[in-house]
Amino acid sequence: MTRQRVAVIDYGMGNLRSVSKAIEHVAPDVDVLVSDDADAILSSDRIVCPGQGAARDCMAALVRSGLDKAVVDGLATRPFLGICMGFQVLLSRSEENEGVACLDVVPGEARRFESPLLDSHGTRLKVPHMGWSEVEQTREHPLWHRIENRARFYFAHSYYCDVEETESIAGRATYGVNIPVAASGEGWFACQFHPEKSAQDGLQLLKNFVSWNGTC
Template structure:
């Protein structure tokens, strides 16, 4: 059986080496490499699309690298995993700098408002009922949070519902199509932290920083048959 080739998109943004190490540990049989040109993306069986930093910078670098069209092409046919800003870039527009994104999924990227919204982590108790409606949230959201799996997906295989994953972000996606959401987390209120459609799975958290559950997610992605 041929070993799968996995290209990690290198457009100058993101913690690429930690992603590569995690993938190689999770799937030692796979050929994992950084792709900074179109040929590297086109020749891969699977694509990992990470991102880190400000959205305007990420989109500028992606376009200037000449890789944006290759990502769009890959997203139409190959298994693709978006990570952190890589998930956000799949949507239409971000509040961060008013940046236009790739527009693969309908919806936008919004910033945490710095205060609790309507509910708390205490079993969705209304924040006003316990005097927390004006409690300030620290932004960015940084640390471990539980992820609720809102529907079955092969990339969740073997990962318990409500498992902890590691987050570092100030922005989150708001899909226009609710069926895209496959995972949510709580930070002041419920927000979408994982989306999927067809050959694409994308997460706001960092699997490479999420211990055994993160490694299992990477392994599931490598083994996912679309």
């Protein structure tokens, strides 16, 4: 039996090592390929799209490398996981950098946290949203398997994914506002938090992804 291959898309935006090492850690029988080659990515069994940085730069890097099409095609054809900016680029657009058109796979917009951002007691909250927040699993999903509802995941972001279609939202967190932090559709899952930096629960999510058949 041939080994399963997971492609981590390398479009020059950020820390790919942590994601690939985390997947290798939870799935030693899987080959992890960090690649900027569309053909190699689209011949893999699963695709992970990470990313950090500004929306304008991430979108420009995707388009320049021609990998924007690989993301859209890959998401439609095999299990796909978007992480952080890898979630935001799937939206229709982002407010960042005076407005950036994104891939428009998931209707919605990346919005900046309002300023000042206040919690329910009127206390001012810092931006970026940096640290460990509870994630409410708003529906059952194979990627939540063996992860307790309201487990904490690690976040580091100033813009959040305002997903339009509420039925695709899989998880929410509250940071001043109640925001979608995970979404899913046929064959894809995307999260604002960093599973590769979220200790045991994050590793469990990656493990779930590697064995996910794409249905939800």
